[in-house]
Amino acid sequence: xxxxxxxxxxxxxxxxxxxxxxxxxxxxxxxxxxxxxxxxxxxxxxxxxxxxxxxxxxxxxxxxxxxxxxxxxxxxxxxxxxxxxxxxxxxxxxxxxxxxxxxxxxxxxxxxxxxxxxxxxxxxxxxxxxxxxxxxxxxxxxxxxxxxxxxxxxxxxxxxxxxxxxxxxxxxxxxxxxxxxxxxxxxxxxxxxxxxxxxxxxxxxxxxxxxxxxxxxxxxxxxxxxxxxxxxxxxxxxxxxxxxxxxxxxxxxxxxxxxxxxxxxxxxxxxxxxxxxxxxxxxxxxxxxxxxxxxxxxxxxxxxxxxxxxxxxxxxxxxxxxxxxxxxxxxxxxxxxxxxxxxxxxxxxxxxxxxxxxxxxxxxxxxxxxxxxxxxxxxxxxxxxxxxxxxxxxxxxxxxxxxxxxxxxxxxxxxxxxxxxxxxxxxxxxxxxxxxxxxxxx
Ligand code: ATP
Numbered sequence: 437x438x439x440x441x442x443x444x445x446x447x448x449x450x451x452x453x454x455x456x457x458x459x460x461x462x463x464x465x466x467x468x469x470x471x472x473x474x475x476x477x478x479x480x481x482x483x484x485x486x487x488x489x490x491x492x493x494x495x496x497x498x499x500x501x502x503x504x505x506x507x508x509x510x511x512x513x514x515x516x517x518x519x520x521x522x523x524x525x526x527x528x529x530x531x532x533x534x535x536x537x538x539x540x541x542x543x544x545x546x547x548x549x550x551x552x553x554x555x556x557x558x559x560x561x562x563x564x565x566x567x568x569x570x571x572x573x574x575x576x577x578x579x580x581x582x583x584x585x586x587x588x589x590x591x592x593x594x595x596x597x598x599x600x601x602x603x604x605x606x607x608x609x610x611x612x613x614x615x616x617x618x619x620x621x622x623x624x625x626x627x628x629x630x631x632x633x634x635x636x637x638x639x640x641x642x643x644x645x646x647x648x649x650x651x652x653x654x655x656x657x658x659x660x661x662x663x664x665x666x667x668x669x670x671x672x673x674x675x676x677x678x679x680x681x682x683x684x685x686x687x688x689x690x691x692x693x694x695x696x697x698x699x700x701x702x703x704x705x706x707x708x709x710x711x712x713x714x715x716x717x718x719x720x721x722x723x724x725x726x727x728x729x730x731x732x733x734x735x736x737x738x739x740x741x742x743x744x745x746x747x748x749x750x751x752x753x754x755x756x757x758x759x760x761x762x763x764x765x766x767x768x769x770x771x772x773x774x775x776x777x778x779x780x781x782x783x784x785x786x787x788x789x790x791x792x793x794x795x796x797x798x799x800x801x802x803x804x805x806x807x808x809x810x811x812x813x814x815x816x817x818x819x820x821x822x823x824x825x826x827x828x829x830x831x832x833x834x835x836x837x838x839x840x841x842x843x844x845x846x847x848x849x850x851x852x853x854x855x856x857x858x859x860x861x862x863x864x865x866x867x868x869x870x871x872x873x874x875x876x877x878x
Contacts, residue, residue, distance in 0.1 A: 469784040481658070494607075499614075503577060519531065524553070583613050603728065622696075625748055635742055639739070644738050663782060668693075761775055799842055810870065852870070
């Protein structure tokens with residue numbers, strides 16, 4: 437994991453936030469490559485969950501909502517983690533994390549930092565508080581949302597009234613969420629500001645088993661077939677019945693086998709019954725039932741919720757794709773070479789356009805023409821500095837699937853060399869055929 441963290445910083449994927457001021461715990465910034473890769477993950481999720489399904493629509497709600505929402509959803513009362521504090525150094529810890537797997541009671545455990553005694557556990561609410569308007573009092577308190585899902589429930593009626601949807605249907609949303617985690621850590625795995633990709637799929641009560649299985653299978657298909665994550669690094673962990681939240685019918689985590697941390701959740705799929713809509717109906721006084729005209733039935737739909745974190749998915753993707761290859765793969769270096777074997781739909785840069793030399797005007801201007809041709813359709817990079825071997829390796833490291841080299845022959849035959857990241861195979865393609873070639877291969 438240390439290698440991955442320094443790789444992400446060195447190549448401009450992820451930086452510690454506010455690093456010039458000494459950082460701030462639990463916040464990260466995504467650099468030029470990271471922001472593009474994150475966008476690719478979100479675009480692929482949206483395409484898979486929304487655009488390719490006739491019965492799923494999107495939503496982009498406000499981050500701050502009426503605080504009553506959090507009262508109704510139970511977050512104000514129950515969205516807590518067990519907190520303990522060291523009496524000596526005053527560091528704070530998640531009590532459940534300290535106990536996990538060690539077979540001891542908390543009273544038998546000492547502070548992992550200074551061996552001091554730990555205080556009794558108290559419940560710590562994870563919602564970040566702020567104030568709306570110029571007066572800071574109890575009537576102006578608001579919360580940064582700890583999940584995107586509740587805004588979907590409170591818009592259920594708006595969407596239903598405007599979209600002519602019939603059950604089963606889904607409402608999906610991507611957006612920032614905030615949790616005042618007691619112990620953020622493991623790089624972007626546990627942060628205080630992160631992004632979620634969530635969908636609420638509304639179904640007829642009684643059909644929850646079928647749809648829970650359907651979405652669990654679909655979500656695994658997204659990770660393996662669309663993102664290209666290795667099957668052996670993914671597993672499903674079902675929550676035992678006795679550990680389920682009181683309103684949940686079933687719940688399963690999709691876990692990734694991270695370096696150092698081992699198996700850890702990247703997504704939760706939950707069968708939530710009619711809990712959320714019923715609560716909002718009760719607290720708002722609005723009728724949130726669905727009317728099935730054909731059958732003349734009126735009911736509060738049940739819900740299946742696949743809830744996935746963008747940041748954890750990105751970390752899993754980088755861990756999965758990162759390969760260190762034995763020295764000299766490309767024959768002109770003895771150093772270990774890094775190749776980021778990302779699927780081309782996820783790679784931040786799809787095509788690197790490389791003039792063989794930088795001091796020959798005919799070649800660089802031809803290369804710029806090729807860049808102008810490709811870049812409106814494929815995220816491309818123009819790079820003329822360093823030897824061609826070094827430039828290939830630079831692109832391999834950041835996961836660029838194709839390099840296009842413009843050389844002296846190009847000036848006569850209007851063809852370029854296309855190099856494949858994984859096979860290092862090279863083919864000669866006419867410039868006029870490049871768009872078709874990349875449309876097929878990216
Ligand atoms: P954990 O048990 O690890 O705290 P959770 O079960 O509370 O996670 P959910 O509430 O199910 O997480 O949120 C859905 C998804 O949002 C998670 O699977 C994860 O990908 C992401 N997520 C949740 N909390 C964080 C966080 N603090 N930092 C980054 N991603 C997060």
